Amino acid sequence: MGTYILKRIMAIIPIFLLAILLTFGMIHLSPVDPAEAYLSAAHIQPTDEMLAQKRHEFGLDQPLHVQYVNSIIKICQFDFGISYLSNKPVWDEVTYRMPATIQLALGSIILAVLVSVPLGFLAGIKKNSGIDHFSRLLSFFGASIPSFWLGYLLIFFFSVKLDLFPVEGIGTWQHLVLPSVTLALPLIALYTRLLRASVLENLQEPYILFARTRGIHEKVIMGKHVLRIAISPMITGLGMNLGKLLTGTIIVEAVFSWPGFGRYFIEAIFNRDVPVIQCYVLLAAGLFIISNLIVDLIQMCIDPRISRKGGQHQ
Amino acid sequence: MITSLRIMMRSQKVVVLCSIILSFLLIITILAPWIAPNDPIAVNLANKLQPSSFEYPLGTDHLGRCTLSRILYGARISLGFATLIFISSLGIGLIVGTIAGYKGGWLDQVLMRLCDGVMAFPNLLLILGLVGILGPGLKQVILALMLVQWVYYARIFRGMVLSLKEQNYIAAAKISGSSQWKIIKKHIVPNVLPPLAVMGTLEMGWAIMDISAMSFLGLGVQPPTPEWGAMIHEGKSYIRTNPELMLYPGLMIMLVVVTFNLLGEALSERFGVKRR
Numbered sequence: 001m002g003t004y005i006l007k008r009i010m011a012i013i014p015i016f017l018l019a020i021l022l023t024f025g026m027i028h029l030s031p032v033d034p035a036e037a038y039l040s041a042a043h044i045q046p047t048d049e050m051l052a053q054k055r056h057e058f059g060l061d062q063p064l065h066v067q068y069v070n071s072i073i074k075i076c077q078f079d080f081g082i083s084y085l086s087n088k089p090v091w092d093e094v095t096y097r098m099p100a101t102i103q104l105a106l107g108s109i110i111l112a113v114l115v116s117v118p119l120g121f122l123a124g125i126k127k128n129s130g131i132d133h134f135s136r137l138l139s140f141f142g143a144s145i146p147s148f149w150l151g152y153l154l155i156f157f158f159s160v161k162l163d164l165f166p167v168e169g170i171g172t173w174q175h176l177v178l179p180s181v182t183l184a185l186p187l188i189a190l191y192t193r194l195l196r197a198s199v200l201e202n203l204q205e206p207y208i209l210f211a212r213t214r215g216i217h218e219k220v221i222m223g224k225h226v227l228r229i230a231i232s233p234m235i236t237g238l239g240m241n242l243g244k245l246l247t248g249t250i251i252v253e254a255v256f257s258w259p260g261f262g263r264y265f266i267e268a269i270f271n272r273d274v275p276v277i278q279c280y281v282l283l284a285a286g287l288f289i290i291s292n293l294i295v296d297l298i299q300m301c302i303d304p305r306i307s308r309k310g311g312q313h314q
Numbered sequence: 315m316i317t318s319l320r321i322m323m324r325s326q327k328v329v330v331l332c333s334i335i336l337s338f339l340l341i342i343t344i345l346a347p348w349i350a351p352n353d354p355i356a357v358n359l360a361n362k363l364q365p366s367s368f369e370y371p372l373g374t375d376h377l378g379r380c381t382l383s384r385i386l387y388g389a390r391i392s393l394g395f396a397t398l399i400f401i402s403s404l405g406i407g408l409i410v411g412t413i414a415g416y417k418g419g420w421l422d423q424v425l426m427r428l429c430d431g432v433m434a435f436p437n438l439l440l441i442l443g444l445v446g447i448l449g450p451g452l453k454q455v456i457l458a459l460m461l462v463q464w465v466y467y468a469r470i471f472r473g474m475v476l477s478l479k480e481q482n483y484i485a486a487a488k489i490s491g492s493s494q495w496k497i498i499k500k501h502i503v504p505n506v507l508p509p510l511a512v513m514g515t516l517e518m519g520w521a522i523m524d525i526s527a528m529s530f531l532g533l534g535v536q537p538p539t540p541e542w543g544a545m546i547h548e549g550k551s552y553i554r555t556n557p558e559l560m561l562y563p564g565l566m567i568m569l570v571v572v573t574f575n576l577l578g579e580a581l582s583e584r585f586g587v588k589r590r
Binding site: 026029030031140141143144145146148149152153155156160241243244246247250251254255265266268269270272274277280281284288 | 434435436438439442443445446447449450519523526527530531532533543546550553554557560561564567568571572575576
């Protein structure tokens with residue numbers, strides 16, 4: 001099992017290098033010349049001489065493979081370059097905005113789990129009941145409603161009409177409610193659907209029938225056998241959909257004027273602030289790779305069959 | 315047997331209903347210039363934020379433009395570009411999938427790993443990344459959507475080519491003297507059409523949602539062009555006084571996306587295609 005974990009961790013290194021290569025290529029494919037963008041952001045009329053000097057400073061006059069190795073070394077030290085716009089290190093700007101986004105993401109994950117686990121479970125064990133129909137309706141509309149519109153609907157009803165929550169901004173827990181609900185609804189839709197399907201599948205398994213013939217109490221069967229096994233695909237779903245959560249935060253932050261990383265990214269796209277865009281893409285890829293790894297490891301703890309399979313591959 | 319029959323009947327109804335809604339939308343899209351009561355981009359500040367009247371059935375926005383006309387013209391942008399994306403990503407998918415399936419070997423491996431990689435990330439994140447490189451604008455958003463969505467079709471077409479190469483019934487048809495055209499018509503098309511139809515309808519819904527999300531963020535359609543996502547973006551400042559400005563375009567987006575999703579689900583149930 002130890003060697004399997006080690007192998008999984010080693011396997012992410014080439015993926016990281018590939019992701020860095022892609023973002024590295026991104027800067028070179030982009031029509032924006034970093035030296036020119038930097039000078040124009042600093043309101044300096046670029047001359048050929050100054051451009052050449054800046055290019056030398058950024059290391060852009062070196063051969064490509066040297067630049068690639070240099071960028072790997074820099075990224076390992078969390079040096080993502082300097083923002084064209086603000087002239088400050090990108091990493092400082094990012095870490096300054098990160099807590100707001102993490103707060104939002106955590107709020108909606110907790111909400112999504114709190115709603116979808118009971119709902120999906122009940123819908124699964126009571127198929128075709130009222131709660132099942134409700135869960136299916138919710139999953140359908142949750143997947144079809146554009147989240148930016150949902151956000152404004154919530155603002156309209158709960159802030160403008162009922163005056164329960166603030167319209168936008170950050171600070172108290174009231175500020176967190178509407179953005180979290182907006183962000184959580186598509187996740188609730190997805191997880192409820194996933195859990196319902198996997199509960200239904202589990203109920204067909206022979207070990208459930210066996211447990212019933214042994215006369216084990218229905219509650220114990222449901223809790224110990226059905227729910228525990230059924231939750232496993234949901235954990236995979238949780239990890240796989242972190243990316244969805246990330247794009248969700250971009251839109252929700254735009255709706256609620258939430259001062260997070262997503263809004264910073266959109267501003268960077270408008271301003272063609274390439275180092276910031278590169279940093280966002282790399283962090284998204286990193287988050288994705290690591291969350292997949294963690295999900296795999298958790299799965300391994302829950303379901304010992306997986307690590308045995310991993311052992312067989314060796 | 316009875317349940318499958320019931321499912322068929324139910325999905326039949328849904329398919330009919332969705333088709334009616336979609337043909338209605340199609341008519342709107344085509345006839346927009348003739349049925350729109352006003353010019354969608356004519357600014358008239360004297361008439362701004364008017365309630366609904368005979369001249370402006372859904373009222374006017376902050377620049378005095380007719381909301382109904384803008385919604386009708388907005389259908390052209392959403393449905394038109396979604397169709398364009400559908401056709402072009404289908405084309406790319408056809409070429410790549412056929413090459414991958416036909417050649418096999420390392421080329422197939424590389425292309426399919428590329429597809430895996432693209433599918434692993436959510437579409438909107440990839441589109442945002444690509445728009446980040448290419449710069450904001452409708453053209454860039456359309457291009458980014460094409461570059462992301464072809465992978466699903468490539469998969470389907472690759473499977474088609476593989477079955478063409480390996481399946482016994484194809485070999486049997488060949489041996490029994492069926493012509494190439496007949497094999498394609500009788501054996502290949504019936505197999506590839508259901509997943510293609512399901513994928514296509516679902517993708518239309520995603521494309522419309524993504525285009526409007528990008529326009530909402532201000533990265534897609536640029537003003538004054540009428541587009542539903544952009545209209546919500548413009549209407550948000552008037553949420554206290556004129557909530558209908560963001561309500562109507564949102565309803566339209568939802569109607570279209572729900573219709574495409576329902577249709578996709580009904581088709582996949584009908585044909586027994588597994589959804590991803």
